[in-house]
Amino acid sequence: MLLKGKVKTGLGEASFWIKKAEDTLEKKTGLKLYHGTLNVELDSEYIMDKNLKVLNKEEYGGMQDVYMKECKLFGHKSYILRTEKNMSDLRDHPLNILEIVSDVCFREKYNLKDGDLIEIEIG
Numbered sequence: 001m002l003l004k005g006k007v008k009t010g011l012g013e014a015s016f017w018i019k020k021a022e023d024t025l026e027k028k029t030g031l032k033l034y035h036g037t038l039n040v041e042l043d044s045e046y047i048m049d050k051n052l053k054v055l056n057k058e059e060y061g062g063m064q065d066v067y068m069k070e071c072k073l074f075g076h077k078s079y080i081l082r083t084e085k086n087m088s089d090l091r092d093h094p095l096n097i098l099e100i101v102s103d104v105c106f107r108e109k110y111n112l113k114d115g116d117l118i119e120i121e122i123g
Contacts, residue, residue: 010039021060037099045095078102
């Protein structure tokens with residue numbers, strides 16, 4: 001499946017939580033993740049399977065469980081992240097917004113800016 005969307009500025013909260021969960025996330029993904037996400041706005045909602053929960057809040061001392069779906073962005077192994085809150089009706093942003101994490105900062109490496117069109121591969 002190929003998703004297309006536009007780069008979008010996020011809320012700026014992911015870097016804190018990725019850093020906090022860094023060791024646990026590295027064990028689960030095999031990647032030393034960049035401390036931040038790339039936010040992508042799709043034309044339609046993307047619904048994640050609730051069976052994809054990867055990180056329990058107790059594992060990393062967080063406030064929410066985290067759901068992850070493996071994907072590829074610019075050929076890099078990456079993950080779409082959704083918190084427990086963003087899987088519910090109390091979400092911080094709509095379901096057409098994806099937060100993508102990998103071992104690179106996509107904005108820097110590919111000189112991305114808000115509005116740039118990108119493609120996300122989901123296997």
